[in-house]
Amino acid sequence: MASATADPIGESSLPIRKRPKLVQWALIAVLGLVVAAGAFSVVNNENFGWPIVFEYFTSPRILSGLVRTLHLTALSMAIGIVLGVILALMHMSRNRFVQSIAWAYIWFFRGTPVFVQLLFWGSISALYPKLILGLPFGGPAWLEMSANDLITPYIAAVLGLGLNEAAYMAEIVRAGIKSVDRGQSEAATALGMPDGLTTRRVVLPQAMRVIIPPTGNQLIGMLKTSSLVAVLAYPELLYSAQLIYAVNYQTIPLLITASLWYLLITSVLSVGQYYLERHFGRSEARSSLEAR
Amino acid sequence: MREKTTEPLVRIRGVHKSFGSLEVLKGIDLDVDQGEVCVLLGRSGSGKSTLLRCINHLEGLNDGEIHVGGERIGYERRRDHLLPMTSRQAARQRQNIGMVFQRFNLFAHRTVLENVMEAPIYVAKRPRKEVKREALELLERVGLADKPAAYPAMLSGGQQQRVAIARALAMHPALMLFDEPTSALDPELVGEVLTVIQDLARSGMTMIVVTHEISFAREVADTAVFMDGGLVVEKGPPSEILSDPSDPRTRTFLSRVLKETA
Numbered sequence: 001m002a003s004a005t006a007d008p009i010g011e012s013s014l015p016i017r018k019r020p021k022l023v024q025w026a027l028i029a030v031l032g033l034v035v036a037a038g039a040f041s042v043v044n045n046e047n048f049g050w051p052i053v054f055e056y057f058t059s060p061r062i063l064s065g066l067v068r069t070l071h072l073t074a075l076s077m078a079i080g081i082v083l084g085v086i087l088a089l090m091h092m093s094r095n096r097f098v099q100s101i102a103w104a105y106i107w108f109f110r111g112t113p114v115f116v117q118l119l120f121w122g123s124i125s126a127l128y129p130k131l132i133l134g135l136p137f138g139g140p141a142w143l144e145m146s147a148n149d150l151i152t153p154y155i156a157a158v159l160g161l162g163l164n165e166a167a168y169m170a171e172i173v174r175a176g177i178k179s180v181d182r183g184q185s186e187a188a189t190a191l192g193m194p195d196g197l198t199t200r201r202v203v204l205p206q207a208m209r210v211i212i213p214p215t216g217n218q219l220i221g222m223l224k225t226s227s228l229v230a231v232l233a234y235p236e237l238l239y240s241a242q243l244i245y246a247v248n249y250q251t252i253p254l255l256i257t258a259s260l261w262y263l264l265i266t267s268v269l270s271v272g273q274y275y276l277e278r279h280f281g282r283s284e285a286r287s288s289l290e291a292r
Numbered sequence: 293m294r295e296k297t298t299e300p301l302v303r304i305r306g307v308h309k310s311f312g313s314l315e316v317l318k319g320i321d322l323d324v325d326q327g328e329v330c331v332l333l334g335r336s337g338s339g340k341s342t343l344l345r346c347i348n349h350l351e352g353l354n355d356g357e358i359h360v361g362g363e364r365i366g367y368e369r370r371r372d373h374l375l376p377m378t379s380r381q382a383a384r385q386r387q388n389i390g391m392v393f394q395r396f397n398l399f400a401h402r403t404v405l406e407n408v409m410e411a412p413i414y415v416a417k418r419p420r421k422e423v424k425r426e427a428l429e430l431l432e433r434v435g436l437a438d439k440p441a442a443y444p445a446m447l448s449g450g451q452q453q454r455v456a457i458a459r460a461l462a463m464h465p466a467l468m469l470f471d472e473p474t475s476a477l478d479p480e481l482v483g484e485v486l487t488v489i490q491d492l493a494r495s496g497m498t499m500i501v502v503t504h505e506i507s508f509a510r511e512v513a514d515t516a517v518f519m520d521g522g523l524v525v526e527k528g529p530p531s532e533i534l535s536d537p538s539d540p541r542t543r544t545f546l547s548r549v550l551k552e553t554a
Contacts, residue, residue, distance in 0.1 A: 192385075
């Protein structure tokens, strides 16, 4: 079979190169052109009002709105996570009654739009003008408050976002708990651990690996969903922007200002999520290290 | 014959257990003395593992009773009936009974040392310093003194099972239950685990072992129990049961198992 074009083995050792990715580079070039053209038009279109965008980007009203948005997001998420864990454990309880309470909660809060729930909390005083702590069916009252005093826009916002989030978190936590091998809780039980300790020390820590990534998504979602609170006239980031453009009519620049802040914060959160996932995946990482 | 001075550590009477319409245990009677090594043999599906899981109340009973150390397991006596214990009461009883599983079930998120220390610290509430010293001794005893900081996923099956044994021993159990401790292991790793169990037997630990290792049963067990169809078919010293079984079902089982291992 010997010929002039034969490729004999072992005569000289040739270096191995990468095959050139011509198609990929061509696509990058085309996409680059499109992006550049788009950017050119965005920058040069005066209707975007870039000077106004940056003028307001660090204005005190936008910044205090941003702080309120972060505060609202953190608090609602905290309520959502704590209540979500409780609901998930209730949903998986052996007690049918406890189970159905969790089921009904999730059914209701997941089945209605969060926007509507926020409106309801905001107008609770129309349903119950007075909130009374006492015995039902007209018994003695120990504490009586006007609903409007107690449920301020802030409280309505936190309740609306937090209680809704709990329903979603419950499902995430439940999926996480289910992902833990049954042998783990069985081994803990066999060692004499009571159920609560087994859940706390053995099951939940291992469920974290499955719970963390979607919770990161929920947090990012919550940051943006919190803008719905504008409807309660609570001056978080979006409503702060709206209040400004209601006066100076610079609607689009101020919406861009708010959007840029949302984009910036979600980017930071994504980075945080990456490190958190790495941290909670560590026993897996160690095992793959060993496998090498 | 050994002289019986005290009453048996484990007493099982008329135990019935069903899963739905499937009756897995159909009336088991069995005594295990203090210090006795009892091996449960039988085909898969004969109810061995279920019986083992009833002894520490991982499974409840449909009928019958189990006593360990003179204490009724899993149920409280009322005047004319029994009530299931609360999960907290059952948990307290399990502290006295160690269990080793076929699939090890080490806590995957904790190191070897943490696995062994977990129950003595958080269940028995003993001081951490003392628990740690003893845990290291236990790891030494199962030949893993060099692996305290390893995570379970980094260990071989044989090493994991030895950690699981140390973890169970850390609670100072009066009784050890082994549920097919070598069935999930590669053949070359079976020996190291059996050696540890054998040492434990020599130290006088009362043990009930579900296994398919006939030679292990012959060497280590005081009593061999052969189960079939949810009943104890035959019981006696392994030399008799394993060499000269009287029941035809035992004979078929033994010839098949011995053929497989040969």
